[in-house]
Amino acid sequence: MLSKNLTNYCKKNAIKLTPLRNEVLEILAKQNNPLTAYEILDLLKESNPKAQVMSVYRILEFLQNHHLIHRIENLNAFMLCNHLSEHHISQWLICEDCGNVEEYTDNEFSHAIDKITTDNGFAVTAETIELKGVCLNCQKEKKK
Numbered sequence: 001m002l003s004k005n006l007t008n009y010c011k012k013n014a015i016k017l018t019p020l021r022n023e024v025l026e027i028l029a030k031q032n033n034p035l036t037a038y039e040i041l042d043l044l045k046e047s048n049p050k051a052q053v054m055s056v057y058r059i060l061e062f063l064q065n066h067h068l069i070h071r072i073e074n075l076n077a078f079m080l081c082n083h084l085s086e087h088h089i090s091q092w093l094i095c096e097d098c099g100n101v102e103e104y105t106d107n108e109f110s111h112a113i114d115k116i117t118t119d120n121g122f123a124v125t126a127e128t129i130e131l132k133g134v135c136l137n138c139q140k141e142k143k144k
Ligand SMILES: [Zn+2]
Pocket: 070, 080, 081, 082, 083, 084, 088, 090, 103
């Protein structure tokens, strides 16, 4: 089952969730970390043995266009948006040790990016702000 939040967001924005779209969304909603298209396909095959990777890509594109999920370029993987809203530029913190990925959306940061691009008349096609490093938990582990 999708969370109430997700269901409401889809209703409010008239996003049509076919059973397969629904299932892909559910798969991503259960994960704390990003999944690649093939990992999603494997999970999808448990209930839809005939599922194809092409349809997974199409569904992911659809969900992305509706701001339900994000693509993490560095990992070529997908993750549920953690604060559903129309359009936002996310900042990603990617831990290279444990693979943990956190999404942040700092409004001031987004405004700064908007200003830079508007001032330069630059049409943005990809908003990828991904920082790689070591998360706090992993740093603590190392000190032990
Ligand atoms: Zn988001």
